[in-house]
Each structure stands twice: as C-alpha cells, then as structure tokens.
Amino acid sequence: MTQRYPDFIWHNGEIKRWQDATVHVMAHGLHYGSSVFEGIRSYDTNHGPKIFRLSDHNRRLFASAKIYEMPIPYTVDQLNQACRDVLAANKMGQGYLRPIAYRDLGGFGLSADCPTSVAVACWDMGRYLGADVIDRGIDACVSSWQRFAPNTIPAGAKAGGNYLSGQLVAREARRLGFGEGIALASTGLLSEGAGENLFLVFEGALHTPPVSAALLNGITRNTIITLARSVGIDVVERDIPREYLYLCDELFMCGTAAEITPIRSVDGRDVGTGKPGPVTRKIQEMFFGLFNGTTPDTHGWLE
Ligand code: PMP
Structure with a gap:
C-alpha cells in the first residue's frame, strides 16, 4: 500500500509543501539520533477540534532539548501556534501532531554546535495498535x-x-x-x-x-x-x-x-x-x- 501524505508541513517557521520539507544527508540528527520530538493528538470534541495538552507536550519537548543542550530557536507559544497552523493548513480537526527539533547540518563531530531545525508535521493516525x-x-x-x-x-x-x-x-x-x-x-x-x-x-x-x-x-x-x-x-x-x-x-x-x-x-x-x-x-x-x-x-x- 502506498502511503498518502498530508499536503503541508511546518518547517523552520514556514508552512511548506510536504515534499519540500527536506533534510541534508549529513545532518547531525540523522547520523547520531540527535533529535527530540513529541506526539500530540487533536480530537474533534463536542466543543470543536481541541489539541490535548498541547502546552504540556511542547514543554516536554523543551525539557528533552535541555537535557541534550539543544537550543530551540522558538518559544513554547510559537510551537503551539505552529501546531495549530499545520492542522489548519491541512484542513484537519482530528489528527496526530509531530513536532521535532533536530541538530541540522553544521559539523561532523559529536559535540558540534549544529543549528537546531524544527518541524511540525501532522497526519491522520487512527488507532495506533489496531482498529478494534x-x-x-x-x-x-x-x-x-x-x-x-x-x-x-x-x-x-x-x-x-x-x-x-x-x-x-x-x-x-x-x-x-x-x-x-x-x-x-x-x-x-x-x-x-x-x-x-x-x-x-x-x-x-x-x-x-x-x-x-x-x-x-x-x-x-x-x-x-x-x-x-x-x-x-x-x-x-x-x-x-x-x-x-x-x-x-x-x-x-x-x-x-x-x-x-x-x-x-x-x-x-x-x-x-x-x-x-x-x-x-x-x-x-x-x-x-x-x-x-x-x-x-x-x-x-x-x-
Ligand atoms: N513511553 C514511550 C517510550 C513513548 O514513546 C510514549 C509516547 N510518547 C509514552 C511512553 C507515552 O507518553 P505520552 O503519554 O506522553 O504520549
């Protein structure tokens, strides 16, 4: 089965087409696992679409980044907004959000001070471990x-x-x-x-x-x-x-x-x-x- 992807993704401050949100093969995060991320759900509720514990998730993203001394060039509020923006761009109410911050291209050593890039994707997840x-x-x-x-x-x-x-x-x-x-x-x-x-x-x-x-x-x-x-x-x-x-x-x-x-x-x-x-x-x-x-x-x- 071919995977269908949403149309848009938030990447380093901009909403981009999914296929344009790319990473260099020499990005630090790809080689050394140096990324921190979140998984967040948005639900269609009786009060319209709501993101469940959005701020708590993005605060945990910053906590994970702190442990690894990875500066994130945004605030929690800005990433909260990025989550809302990417759902809106894809016209999604219910869905799964994936903010990720990663050490990008900028050095080859383990302790290299690479710039941190940030993306927020969303997709339709359904039941993770199976339908019923x-x-x-x-x-x-x-x-x-x-x-x-x-x-x-x-x-x-x-x-x-x-x-x-x-x-x-x-x-x-x-x-x-x-x-x-x-x-x-x-x-x-x-x-x-x-x-x-x-x-x-x-x-x-x-x-x-x-x-x-x-x-x-x-x-x-x-x-x-x-x-x-x-x-x-x-x-x-x-x-x-x-x-x-x-x-x-x-x-x-x-x-x-x-x-x-x-x-x-x-x-x-x-x-x-x-x-x-x-x-x-x-x-x-x-x-x-x-x-x-x-x-x-x-x-x-x-x-
Ligand atoms: N443990 C691990 C290893 C996980 O990946 C997750 C999912 N993020 C959890 C526990 C559950 O965490 P949460 O309820 O914050 O999604």
Whole structure:
C-alpha cells in the first residue's frame, strides 16, 4: 500500500509543501539520533477540534532539548501556534501532531554546535495498535530486549535515539505475532511498552512503575493518575516484578498514540479473565469522556 501524505508541513517557521520539507544527508540528527520530538493528538470534541495538552507536550519537548543542550530557536507559544497552523493548513480537526527539533547540518563531530531545525508535521493516525484494540485488548509479550540502564541514555528525554530501543521491542513483538512488546528495566523490573506506559490493577488500585524504571514520564500516564485519583481510585507508583503481569487483575497500556489499550494476555497467560476489566473500562470512559464532554475538563487540557 502506498502511503498518502498530508499536503503541508511546518518547517523552520514556514508552512511548506510536504515534499519540500527536506533534510541534508549529513545532518547531525540523522547520523547520531540527535533529535527530540513529541506526539500530540487533536480530537474533534463536542466543543470543536481541541489539541490535548498541547502546552504540556511542547514543554516536554523543551525539557528533552535541555537535557541534550539543544537550543530551540522558538518559544513554547510559537510551537503551539505552529501546531495549530499545520492542522489548519491541512484542513484537519482530528489528527496526530509531530513536532521535532533536530541538530541540522553544521559539523561532523559529536559535540558540534549544529543549528537546531524544527518541524511540525501532522497526519491522520487512527488507532495506533489496531482498529478494534481499544475495545478487545491486545496480546503482549515481554521483550528479550531490556530498556537502557540509568546513566546511559536518559529515558526521561523523548529523543530520537531512544527509539532504537523501542524499535527492537516493537519489531520483535510483531514478528512473534504479538500486538506489542513490554520491556523490563536493567534492574529486571517492569519498565514500559515500546512506546507506551503501563498500568496494572490489583484489588481495585492502579499500580504503575516509577519514573526511575527507565521510562518516559508520559502525559497520558499523568492524565490517568489525575483522573483516577479524582474519583477515589488509589494509584501507586512502585517497582513491579515481571510476574505481576501474570498475576494482576487487569493491565493496560497508555500513550498519546495508544490512548488506553487493554492488554488481555501476556506471554500466553490471560490477564484476569482475559477480557478488559471494570477499572480499565472506567479509565477509558473518563479519558474518552474528555472529548465527548462526559468528563469535565477541569484542568484546561483541551487547548
Ligand atoms: N513511553 C514511550 C517510550 C513513548 O514513546 C510514549 C509516547 N510518547 C509514552 C511512553 C507515552 O507518553 P505520552 O503519554 O506522553 O504520549
């Protein structure tokens, strides 16, 4: 199937035709993974199109860039506007936005002070892990690949190079016939999915690995923690051994792309009854309720 692309992209301050937004083959980011990026969703809501937690995402882009000493020649507000502009240029209400800042052409050494280029693309993503998975859930496996150890590559930055790890985890899972792969941290304890955070349900409470477990501190993860606590569901951030994937009552993945995806089995063992459970359903209902108006947006997340 040939991929169809949107017409326009925002690149270094201008809206360009998609095919004109190009990079030199000697750009630093291409060789060394030196880019930082975001994934953001815009939803058609009962109040028109809204971008979910736009400013929080672009603030995280700047946080990732700070870790790598990559100056971004724009402000958060300017990148927020670029996101709105690129959606408008493509006449899209609902869609997935991808801001990316990368070290461009300007030197060959690892520590070269290359100029930072910035682009914002958008496209129609649909359900990232498959059309009906939000409802029925996916079969997952624990990857033979671990996440990177602390003090090697910072998991808290959403940097291009980190996604070499994610690709190994995701491709292995797909090759073996699973919907997604789950990685352990170098400690052997649970970390996260290839591109999603994890929540387990035990006796009605939500448990999720802590940010020290080599994971990206997801904005969806934070959304779920906030929503769950607002209705009196206990949330515990703690180290979780692998076997709890098999012993928990419910399990789901979350992320901007994956939204809230139930996991119905891990490594061939059913999770709970093998069907998405009541806490997962409640979290889905509250999360998707933000967009259909049944969950009040008390935090100003719809921008
Ligand atoms: N972990 C990884 C490795 C990811 O790529 C993502 C997606 N950005 C997440 C977790 C979830 O983060 P968020 O909810 O901010 O999209």
